Amino acid sequence: MSFWFELGFGSNPYVVKPLPSSADGRELLVGRDVELRALLRRIEEGDTHVVLEGPNGVGKTSLVAVAAWVATERFLEKKTPQLYLALPEPLQIKEDASEFISDCYFAIARAFLDNEEILKRADRKVPRTKDIKAWLESPVLKGRGFNLSSPFGGGGMAGSAAVNGSSGFSNAGFRATIRTWLRDAFPEGTGGMVGVIDNLELLETSNAARRLLEEIRDPVLQLTGMRWVLCGARGIARSVAATPRLNGVLSDPIEITPVADEYIPNLIDTRLRHYSVRPTSNAPVSAASFEHVYEVAHKNLRDSLRHAQSFSQDNESSFFLSRSESEIAEAFIKWIESLAVKHEASAKLQPRTRKLLEDLAAFGGTCSPSDFDQFGFNDRAHMRKNVVELERYGLVISSKDDDDQRRRSIEITSKGWLVHYARSQGLSAPTIPGL
Numbered sequence: 311m312s313f314w315f316e317l318g319f320g321s322n323p324y325v326v327k328p329l330p331s332s333a334d335g336r337e338l339l340v341g342r343d344v345e346l347r348a349l350l351r352r353i354e355e356g357d358t359h360v361v362l363e364g365p366n367g368v369g370k371t372s373l374v375a376v377a378a379w380v381a382t383e384r385f386l387e388k389k390t391p392q393l394y395l396a397l398p399e400p401l402q403i404k405e406d407a408s409e410f411i412s413d414c415y416f417a418i419a420r421a422f423l424d425n426e427e428i429l430k431r432a433d434r435k436v437p438r439t440k441d442i443k444a445w446l447e448s449p450v451l452k453g454r455g456f457n458l459s460s461p462f463g464g465g466g467m468a469g470s471a472a473v474n475g476s477s478g479f480s481n482a483g484f485r486a487t488i489r490t491w492l493r494d495a496f497p498e499g500t501g502g503m504v505g506v507i508d509n510l511e512l513l514e515t516s517n518a519a520r521r522l523l524e525e526i527r528d529p530v531l532q533l534t535g536m537r538w539v540l541c542g543a544r545g546i547a548r549s550v551a552a553t554p555r556l557n558g559v560l561s562d563p564i565e566i567t568p569v570a571d572e573y574i575p576n577l578i579d580t581r582l583r584h585y586s587v588r589p590t591s592n593a594p595v596s597a598a599s600f601e602h603v604y605e606v607a608h609k610n611l612r613d614s615l616r617h618a619q620s621f622s623q624d625n626e627s628s629f630f631l632s633r634s635e636s637e638i639a640e641a642f643i644k645w646i647e648s649l650a651v652k653h654e655a656s657a658k659l660q661p662r663t664r665k666l667l668e669d670l671a672a673f674g675g676t677c678s679p680s681d682f683d684q685f686g687f688n689d690r691a692h693m694r695k696n697v698v699e700l701e702r703y704g705l706v707i708s709s710k711d712d713d714d715q716r717r718r719s720i721e722i723t724s725k726g727w728l729v730h731y732a733r734s735q736g737l738s739a740p741t742i743p744g745l
């Protein structure tokens with residue numbers, strides 16, 4: 311990490327990982343006060359699980375992580391009798407329901423281990439560490455390589471002490487034990503564990519998401535002592551929440567829109583301050599430069615941070631140490647331009663397909679297959695042909711065709727926005743030196 315250290319930072323200030331559920335995460339979360347309050351209200355006061363809908367990279371996972379931490383703090387500061395604790399990490403949705411259910415139970419067990427001290431201080435009934443460790447280290451659970459038809463047999467071992475002996479390590483026994491731990495630690499109305507069911511859009515179709523959520527409804531969504539937050543992009547969370555069989559357990563979605571422009575300078579300055587270890591640190595991408603890339607990346611925070619990071623690492627630290635702020639800012643603009651031009655040149659698009667990309671950008675970057683007439687196509691099939699071409703170059707991402715008309719399942723990617731930028735700025739390869 312000497313690169314960042316030479317520039318005066320403890321580590322990379324443009325990290326793209328979601329913010330952690332910690333005091334650091336709280337400090338780094340900027341421009342989300344309203345959403346944070348809305349989410350906390352639903353976690354603390356609602357009896358349905360929360361649904362967040364918003365574009366990729368907008369900050370959904372980070373928001374939940376910080377909200378869970380704030381909820382815990384509120385308990386520790388005696389502002390509420392309800393105790394909420396975050397699961398160790400977000401759970402990525404997967405098609406295999408039983409594998410996903412196992413992931414959930416495994417994460418809950420780990421959360422009991424991680425939070426043993428707080429739970430004890432709060433006078434909650436907690437499982438013995440030894441028991442949790444025994445479960446986590448059991449051969450059946452290790453690596454989450456569950457075998458449903460386990461030779462160990464169904465245990466029905468509801469007691470937390472009943473983990474010894476082979477039958478105690480069965481899948482059913484483990485789940486029953488977790489249910490007991492949760493019920494004991496979080497009797498009705500006293501709080502719970504907060505878990506994120508992340509990236510529902512990975513399931514591609516609303517039907518697949520609905521099917522999976524129905525399968526996990528009883529074993530996961532109905533667990534006493536669990537507050538789930540479901541996150542999704544491209545309309546999938548919104549669509550799932552509207553399912554009659556699920557809308558009793560899921561809240562109306564909170565729409566997460568991009569962090570407003572006015573907060574962006576502070577968002578970056580907060581990061582630069584947080585990661586800086588010297589009073590005079592040299593930031594490769596300053597607040598003003600970040601505002602520019604945030605615009606180019608169509609307000610996608612993750613892509614903007616990724617670009618800032620790549621630009622930093624494409625240069626030697628001596629470059630940043632020997633140039634003035636304005637020279638660095640200029641170099642960053644040139645860097646983005648050349649990246650945009652490179653992508654533009656490698657996408658060999660037919661004029662009709664190129665027009666679709668431009669129209670889609672003007673439309674806000676996302677649409678549904680049923681919007682074909684708005685883009686001048688006679689039917690879905692014609693639009694689809696052009697969408698497939700854009701997908702081939704990675705300029706849009708689209709979920710599998712679904713009969714769900716509400717979903718805006720076609721979206722311009724990071725690369726697509728760069729190509730759009732190159733075209734809208736009239737940039738072309740020969741004008742950029744060195745290409």
Ligand SMILES: Nc1ncnc2c1ncn2[C@@H]1O[C@H](COP(=O)(O)OP(=O)(O)OP(=O)(O)O)[C@@H](O)[C@H]1O
Pocket residue numbers: 325326327328329338339340341342364365366367368369370371372373508509543569577611612615
């Ligand atoms: N309010 C914020 N303030 C500062 N940084 C943020 C904020 N929100 C998100 N970030 C940063 O932006 C990036 C993207 O955030 P995050 O991973 O939470 O987005 P997401 O909506 O969950 O994305 P995806 O849909 O791909 O899962 C991360 O690097 C995160 O640290």
Ligand SMILES: [Mg+2]
Pocket residue numbers: 328370371372508509541
């Ligand atoms: Mg996420």
